[in-house]
Amino acid sequence: MTWGFLVLAGPWLVVLGVGSVSPWKQDPRTVTFTQWDMQQREGHSREKRDVWSETSGFTACKAPVSQSEHKILDENTHETGFHGDDGSSFILTWVGDGTGVILVLSTVSAPLDSFFDGSSRLYRSADYGKSFHDISHSINNTFIRKDFGICVGPGNSQRVILTATLPIFETTGGVIFTSMDSGLTFQSVQLPFHPAQAISFHYQNPDYLVVIDIDGGLWLSLDFGKKWTMIHEGTHSFMWGAGINLFFASSPKGTVEAERRGKLFLKRTQDLGKTLTTISQNVFSFGYIGGFLFTSVMESLGSPRVIYVSSDQGDTFNKAQLPSASTEQFYSVLDGDEDMIFMHVDTPGEDTYFGTIYTSDDRGILYSKSLERHLFAGEGKSDFTNVTSLRGVYLTNVLEEDGRIRTVISFDRGGEWRPLQKPKNVECGEHVKNCNLHIHGEYSLYSGIIPMLPLSDPAAVGLVIAHGSVGDSISAAQPDVYVSGDGGYTWRLTLRGPHHYSILDSGGLIVAVEAHRDRQVNSIKFSTDEGQCWKTYNFTEQAIFFAGLASEPGTKTMNISVFGYRPDDDDQPMWVAVTIDFGCLVTRECEEQDYVDWLAHSSDGSASETDGCILGYRETFRRLKRLSVCRNGRDFVASRQQTPCPCTREDYMCDYGYYRHENSSDCVKQPDFVNHTLGICLNGEIEELQTSGYRKVPSDKCEGGFTPPRSLDSARRHCGAVTPASSRSPNSDRTTETLVLIMTGAGTTIFALAVIIAVTCRKVRCRQRAPVYRFSALRQVEDDLCISPESGTRVSTSQGSYQDDSDDDLIE
Template identity: 30%
Template sequence: MFPAKTEISCRSCQLAAGEWRPRQQLVLLKLKTDTPDSLLQATGSRGEVTGDSGSPSVGGWEQWEQPESGEPDDGRKAAAPSSRRRRSTSGFSFNDALGKLAKLGSTLSRGKVHKLEFPDGGPASARPASTDAHLKRRGRRSSGGSSKGAESGAPRAELRWNKEERRASSPRQEELKLTSSTFALTGDSAHNQAMVHWSGQNSSVILMLTKLYDFNLGSVTESSLWRSTDYGTTYEKLNEKVGVKTILSYLYVSPNNKRKIMLLTDPEVENSLLISTDEGATYQKYRLNFYILSLLFHPEQEDWILAYSHDQKLYSSVEFGRRWQLVHTTGIPSVEYSTSITFTNMDFHSALYVTCKLQNCTEANKGKPFPGYIDPNSLVVQGEYVFVQVSTGGRPIYYVSSRRDLFTPMKLPKYTLPKDLHVISTDENRVVAAVQEWNQNDTYNLYVSEAGGVYYTLALENVMSSMGPEGNVMIDLYEVAGIKGMFLANKKMEEQVKTYITYNKGRDWRLLQAPSSDLQGNSIHCILPYCSLHLHLHVSANPYTSGNIASKDSAPGIIVASGSVGAELTTSNVSMFITSDAGNTWRQIFDEEYSVLYLDQGGALVAIRHTPLPIRHLWLSFDEGRVWNKYSFTSSPLFVDGVLGEPGEETLIMTIFGHVSHRSEWQLVKIDFRSIFNRRCTEVDYQTWHLHNQGEPCLMGVKRIYRKLKPIARCVMGKTYSVSVMSEPCDCTESDFECDYGYERRTDGRCTPAFWFQPSSMSRSCTTGHTFLNSTGYRKVVSDNCTAGVVDLYTARRLPCPSQAPKGLHLVTSEGKLTALLSHNVTFLVFLEQGDGSRTSITVDFGDGNAITYSNVSSIEDGIKHIYKNVGIYRVSATAENNLGSETAVLFLHVTCQLEYIHLSAPFVAVKNKEVNLTAVLWPSQVGTVTYIWWFGNNSEPVITLEGSVAFTFPREGINIVTVQVAAGNTILQDRKTIAVHEYFRSHLLAFSSNLDDHNPDVSEWRLDVSRVIKNSMVQATGVSPEQLLVTVLPGLPTAAEFFLLPDKEVTEGKPEKITTHLDQLLELVLAALNQNQVQFTLRPGVQITVYAAHLSAAPLVDTSENHSSSAMLMLLSVVVVGLAVFLIYKFKRKIPGLHLYAAMQDEKEQEMIRSPVSPTESTPSCSSQRQLLTSPEPLDTEVNTQPIGAYVISDCMFQSVS
């Protein structure tokens, strides 16, 4: 197993509320293991660490996974408070696969917190997220999550003892003492974090890194490195060997060679790695050119490491960090047991499942086992199984690959409709999944699969769940160590939570029988099913905290847990209980909570009380918890922060970490338990124990007989002891079989088909000439070893595959979407549920005139690729056909191109209570399926159309804002215009001296500025009030503009006849000024611009003398031109806005608009005077919250309004 690693925080330190400790994340990647137990071991050669479990359990059990390949030669394992765990699903959730991220930095805490961590030598990089928790004192918790028991109950905590400690310290009372020594880390009193590594493997070396973490700066500002070579009796400070000014932030240990140590410096000061190959005696420094966020060690190759950087890049090293190579620019890594690595290549919306060889991870060598995109952060690699999630239509679809074979959709009962799914376990070729169904909130249903991980049946309903501190879901399910197939679960029934136990992997469950008597020997009257024992199944992810329940592989049948007796599980009146016969009978051992550790492979138990006060005693039991003796381990009371046990199962040396007060340095108390044992165990000290379930000896198809230490034996088993199990197969009975997929267990115990299930559908993968298993409604429990008996009655029968017509044909895109981009590859996937796939042809019609036919289904497993050359909605069909029939599946694919610009074409001024035509002009004009969302004024509800034009009537005068949003594919663009609404007004077009066109860049900002200058010039020349004049410059060349005159309501008194007269007078005044060239402005020095009226107006009186005959001739010619213009207007039925009076009673004055412009590649009307709406790539007036303008097109020398 691997060296110790966790963290401990000082319980004696006062915690200031409101202070936040920044986090850093470390990627934890799943490793393939040889044995399921490696997934469950809480500590291994990391050592044993325990302490106050008053802090909530955090992290997840799977984050302590360790490969069997890393176990030391001597076979020793740490005495873990719990080798199994409450099932936390962080890291196995499809919704939160990044829960596998372990934390490199510190976590949320308050004030000065002494934290002790132990570097992981296991596969999971530096340390899992579970180790980010810190010990907190028992008592009332503050709002920040810290406990203030010591603060409120013991202001001078270092001088305040509890009654138990005062009694034990009486000089008149003789007490039992343990052999111990104390060492103080002098000079590190300010350091509030520490990391510890104990190699084990017959090594006496312990490394400790202490550091001062500044919460305000979010970084480490001081550090010290300590090393012991005598099992922790004394320590040497190594700061000079690593560099006096070097600040160390983290300690790593190779899982395969614990002599190889890696120290990471604080990147804020120096970005380097210090590497040691002699258990920390000497170091070499190597510079880094990237910031490490997480490290992952290979489970077999001791020098192979993956590094994940802060900028989401993946690096690899095959020289233990001396040199690094960039593997991938973006990816969340997940490592398998072989030499290949697995990761997801992510963008914002989707991800690809990618694999490659570590030593040759090039683009050409990267594999993509899943033929499409998956949801980000949904990849889970666990043992022989790989899981991914693909969301389609808002509903997730889960896929599984067993033994790296093809991906297959996971088959849950048809109407499960999961909201959330977590993979709990993949032990022994079976998947256990927790599924939150559509009608559940705080509970999950447990489902179990067959060996392939595809077909799932219900194991237990309404298992309680809670949210962990890291945001991970915690399932109240606990797998008991040392007993195969044994689980404990807390089930919610009618608002009550009860504890259930199973001995056959969830096939059958029952309540726990309560103890017959309490701690004082009083009888407990508790009758099933109304009263039973209920246990808290919280398992601390930090190995230094025992959590609420503990069991151990080397001590089968012994379970220690906290809980209560009654009708339901409660959080009050919690006591400690123990069973030594695998849950058949229970005994109460303490009437309050304790941390319980296993010594000498379970031959002895150590209990440390949960208390916010300093202690100097612990309790020992040598008879499976029947009798407990109190021992003192130090002469002065100590605030215990945690306990580190010697790596290996023997565990006879422990180090207790603590503080005399919150101002003191670390105190390390080494305890040697070897002195309390007087001899080694011999064969006469062992006995046989028959595993049973309430008298039934056949469990999982066998009778199991264990070799255990006698309760009366007080001897050391030592590292040579191994658990011995003898087994004898049993005849199969109905209890060895569970309901098959699609079947449900009735109240009488029989399995019958669910209403939605058709048993014949199970032969859908059959091909003619082959056979299939015809289910009887039952399947043997995975790993059940029963033989004979009723096996023939319940086992599926092998039958020849029937010839059948194709049925259940599915056609989807690889991304699960119904949209595709123009000129991009689209991959179609075709699935056939029933029919002879080898003899069924598939024809795919892409809907664009192209089709392709395949001779059989197997030839299209990788998907069918196609490229569309035009936008539109295509009817894509797939037809499966054989000699017995055919079936067709259809999908409608929306092919779109990227929408680049949008322009809202709208009039500058509109008439009250008259319809106004508004048009959204797109660029490019053809983008596929488009939705238009229109917002008018202050209306809270939009108008949604599929057309780019809409008519709207403004009922009130004033300024109105119109916004249009255009949704095309994944793109949404918008434009906004301001429209002035009036009941009466006059308007006229303006022209300019030709030199203005040379300075017109044809952008909206320029037009707005020039409009303002023109208005100011007209106001100065005419004296018209600025409030009565509006001017807008029109887009395009030659430059044109339009002005609008508004009535003065105070002068006209709102009377129509006065308004008409008033507007006519104003118009005459303005036109006269324009005709006399009185309106001019300076564009820039030397550039003078003259503004003209675009059309002839009434002429002034002309002298008829002969001296003015030329003027008369000009007037005559003007009349002829006007007559010709009138004729052309009548002929082409065009309207000239400049010659009209706009008023509410003039119904014939309707707005006109032009069509959306065609794309640049399409031809345009050949009219020399036509003004193009879009003359440059820039959209017209696309700015939001800017004053809009009208747009005009000159055609046949006449004006036509388009906005």
């Protein structure tokens, strides 16, 4: 998923495996570089209508590395080889922030007929990968699990947990090894249970650990694994909420086998397991993202699932409203924070591969249409990307009616979408109409077309690196690398063919390695001017099959490690790690004259009060000049100044039941809402709501200017209140005054929960007569990372991250 919204505090990991190369990619993610055709996998034969064009206008700027530069880099390039018998797969883990510590876990797979004959080796580097030392003795040469054997704590906690593989039928519990000093020393801990998944860190306090055992028991440790307490049986899934809120879904019969789907209880503990409260019943699955708690609920036996959302950690739930949805559609949360949610709603029909993006209000309840025909391919792959280097920017792809896939971009959090501008240094073919740049995302990664996703980082203001092509649609042919320095407004073709790339020194340096499936590489390219010119350095005399780039979490470092392997004499892989310290080449510290004031989102650089206004305010950054060759340094922070703007129509999103017509800033009523009226149910009476179709975008800070009319009619009629039994604790005596939005007309009545007003001593009841939806993927911020080298995917349970086109896997 494109889960561009994710902001990860934890370390980065790279999975390396022979035959299944897993290159590093953004934020950070771990993927398996597969080489099969997606259409064959899905068993269908959709016609492709990709259009490519010649790009003869591109001229690469290549500057040779001088002899002195080559000598400096040679002196600061360090290669480490790992013998072929070390293992069939490696797991690379960065620990802490600024520690320079890397752990490498190699595992030798056991034969199929022998579960316990595997072995592991553990290596540690404390100098950013320049040298590694075998520290297998510190874990007694124990065989560490391949699926979730190594986990690292959030931020700079320097905590590490290794989970051993032991014979379940011969021991009463498993064994873990814990470290509080970035793997310098380890402590062996005997567990009273066998973990069924990765141990989860609390995102703020790394002493708090949670895990589910093989029998469904939910275990909690408050002292970094020394002591464990089982707080519940029959648990299917859990997620950390805000503070120390812990949510988990469990079977009413206390077993993992009995009556799983649609009859689970959602429970919460707010005091680390001392007391438990049931906050929802008949739960099919749940997720937590951006402060919003979502539940998929079966309100009655055999009924379709409906979505409830809570913004107060489960105290109260309201039914989420998405207009024009059917029971055949699924949902996927694309992105979210405390202000709003991006939700994809699939279009009904078999293998449609597209749907509609809706954006929520600041309560996560009312949703408005943002983008139609949004591409959402098989296996739950969405190209939706949050450009983290500039506020409000999102990229994604749409599937047009003619079968073409095209890229669109929004600079105002989904308020308006537009095509990408064609780069000036590349041309389309003579017969291509509507020539634009198109960016490859998850769909292309999944199909093996590109090695990594678009890359951006908040520290590198405005910088975006991505694979793309020019034409009237995206292509399955070999893409090139494009760079934007202004958050996606303008782009430049910078490298021919697919590459692996990384941002260093807060954007002052970017590096890239060519991506090849069938041949070895021995060179790395680097640029100090946002990709306008590149130099090439041969980092090894013996080429390697590239497996991944690895750098310290964030973009502050100037060290980069290139990992790969080369076959040795007996055809066993020899793993190689090559670390290059570019800090010895770029030695001058940046000074005041190396920086320039840059107005983000500016169209013409004018001093008008509206230029650069996005989401109600202007931002001026102090950032590095493109031609300045110097070091930002680890302490660099791009300073910014914010100025409020007058409100315009662009500061408002379309209200519930309205949408923004194509190529227009006006919000018009959806066809199926014509002749309907909107009202609110408050204190048992309906007050009709008059709206011009606009509501302010969440987090928008504009002042004055355009203000659409919105008022309450005094006409009143009776209504009830909604207090869904499935969303309240059976022991709760709390009563709630509820604000409910009601849409009526043509013999129908639809109730939509809008917001909880206050806690009072009076109950307001509204009858439930609302559309139901199929609920699917949920995602939220992850803070600790565990890795599975066999699947090539990252496993994290600290915040519960899932990506699938069905909610059947949410609570596995």
